[in-house]
Amino acid sequence: MTQIHSDDLFRRAQAHIPGGVNSPVRAFKGVGGEPVFFTRGEGAYLYDVDDNRYIDYVNSWGPLIVGHTHPEVVTAVQEAAAQGLGFGAPTATEIEMAETLCRLVPSMDLVRMVSSGTEATMSAIRLARGFTGRDKILKFEGCYHGHADSLLVKAGSGALTLGVPTSPGIPLSVAEHTLTVSYNNLAEVQEVFNHFGEQIAAIIVEPVAGNMNCVPPVPGFLEGLRTICDNHGSVLIFDEVMTGFRVALGGAQALYDVTPDLTTLGKVVGGGLPVGAFGGRQKIMEMIAPLGPVYQAGTLSGNPVAMAAGLATLKLIQAPGFYEHLSRQTQKLVNGILGRARDADIPMTANQVGGMFGLFFTGEEEVTCYEQATHCHLDRFKSFYHGMLEHGIYFAPSAFEAGFVSSAHNDEHIAATLQAAEQVLAKLSL
């Protein structure tokens, strides 16, 4: 693989873009080396500026569930763009989007469109606070919900201590309203509610965590959160920005049959364009302006071109058998890599739910929380990552990001990936 033009572009980028990238993980700090600059995508493939071809398991961090430049999505975008790039006024396409989301997502009565996942979670938190009249929220270690101030927070010295910011620029007085406990640990949640129950507006959770690699909920975890929220009058928010239309047609709430009060969406719902959404129970959503007093707005919200990309994608994923196929392909990939790791005597375990997966370089049988995820063999991941990249396989450049399979990944792509993995893993074991 050559990377001449990518290297040049990275140097040029750094002159006027902080760190050369518009989102930090793209800078390759998690794996070392320099980022690849891409020119185009097609189906399961990405092409870089040096004309190298990669099988892509990032898929723009999840949105491209039908692969790159799917003809039906591209046509929908072209047709919408020809009619106008935006009006800042209501359109029929927005209604179609809202009707589709409320039909597909079990808990959604009303939905508001926004332009990113961050906006969706930030607005859902404000709404939950407005609805309950309470300030505190509870989140889980290792879950990422975008970069709003209340959500870039980690636990203080223990679960019962107030939160501290994970970034300069976030006032302590904001962070202290966020309580953080371990993922999949209901006992800790209960303990926090025993102390602060009356003050907690909401629990926000990734129903399958995808930002500490891929960590599914243990049986009873999501159900337990539902019960605790019911017992304390708190709002249960499922952040399905990643899992929505990724793990099942109705998202994780359909897969695990647990009904949240509010749901946030992003990624797939925009088909590759900048879109987010939050929605849920009628009574709560009616608190949003202009119906109610909780303010929320957006110049580009419900943008017609973005709605067209999202709707075209949502149409394609409703094809019969779509998720069975996606899940089967993802399983083939994951089981294949695990098999090659076993053959090479490299300890590895994996998690997979629908079209998302995570590989962990660890001897542990199962990874269920952030602490375990962070104790995996990170150097081995980095070597694996660069080995696969050399073989034309593009994984997320971080050990803490889930991988994504699209409906464009066929058996040939998976066989090529496994062949590469076999060679790379064999070298790692030397």
Ligand code: PLP
């Ligand atoms: N919530 C989850 C679960 C996410 O994975 C992400 C982004 O990866 C976000 C929220 C934030 O979305 P965005 O990057 O569109 O702001």
